[in-house]
Amino acid sequence: MAAQTIHHACSNSFPLPSRPNPLVLEIDEHLNILRDSEATSTSSSISHKLNGLQDLYDCVDKLLQWPFSQQELAQEQNKGPVC
Incomplete structure (x- = not known):
């Protein structure tokens, strides 16, 4: 009988x-x-992709700087993972 591997993953969902x-x-x-x-x-x-990655990084950085985003992330971090 083959050994079975069970994987358990947790996920956080934001409203x-x-x-x-x-x-x-x-x-x-x-x-x-x-x-x-x-x-x-x-x-x-490749140069175009690197510029695209920089643009993506800048947008994510801006999103994380929004007060609403920071509040939501802090609340989720305090809750911990839901498994």
């Missing part, structure tokens, strides 16, 4: 606001652009 944050929409757009450019690998496309 979704009624109207999405514009930065979240921008992050989704950057992710889609990066996914679409994944197949190419020329030197110019």
Whole structure:
């Protein structure tokens, strides 16, 4: 009989606001652009991808700086993982 491996994963879910944050929409757009450019690998496309990653990083950084985001993250951290 083969040994069975059981994996248990925890997940935190954040409540979704009624109207999405514009930065979240921008992050989704950057992710889609990066996914679409994944197949190419020329030197110019690599430079374009690096610029895209920088744009994505900047948007995530801005989102994390929003007071609402900081409050939500702090509340979730205090709750701990839900398993």
